[in-house]
Amino acid sequence: MYDITLIVNGVPREARVPARRLLSDCLRHDLGLTGTHVGCEHGVCGACTVLLDGEPVRSCLTFAVTVDGREITTVEGLATGGRLSPVQRAFAECHGLQCGFCTPGFLCTTTAFLRENPAPTDEEVLEGISGNLCRCTGYQNIAKSVHRAAELLAEEPS
Template sequence: MHEVTLIVNGVPRQARVPARRLLSDFLRHDLGLTGTHVGCEHGVCGACTVLLDGQPVRACLTFAVSVTGQEVTTVEGLAKDGELSPVQRAFAECHGLQCGFCTPGFLTTVTAFLRENPAPADDEAIEAVAGNLCRCTGYQNIVKSVHRAAELMAEEGP
């Protein structure tokens, strides 16, 4: 067993886990944060994407012990003080989700993408979400959500 100590959604957390415990399982089972979904368990679908020190990573490919001392943001951590983030609001406004299984991965991925590229062109938005799989939407509304989130973030300012 290994001690894992990190910041999750702004809160210091720790737990003792086996060396092979995946970050996705650590978040879901050890910390009770079930918003991170596990789909393919091979890093292909993107449903398990979380932000590690602000960068998107596949939690199903990351060992929990490897993130000790770092900061993880899950979909639960995107909202602040009960207010949805601009990305979350945009996905709701633009119907960028249907069944919701893939949504946490899209939300974290788009959050990181828009920090780097706050005014993306269509092809950039498409490329940004290409690594996340959705079986329901056909991606049109997801891309609209990316653009709407960029608008909302620009309106709010830094």
């Protein structure tokens, strides 16, 4: 067993985990943050995507002990001050979700994507979300949500 400290959504959190505990399991079972969903458990679907030091990673492929001391942002940490993030607001406004299972991964992926590309083209949006799978939608509203999130982010004061 290993004692680790993760900065999760801005808060230091400690856990005692076996060497092979996946970050997704640590977040869900050890820390009680169930917003991160586990779909395929092979890193293909993207449902488990979280931000590691601001970059999207598949938490189902990452051992918790390898991220000791690092900053993790989960879907629970995207909202600040009780207010949904622009990405979360855009997905709700544009109906970019249906059952919601894939949504946490899309929200984390989109947050990082728009930080790097604040005004993406249609093709760039499709490429940006291509690592996340949704079984319910045809992706049209997800793509609209990404564009709307870009608009909302551009409207925010710097």
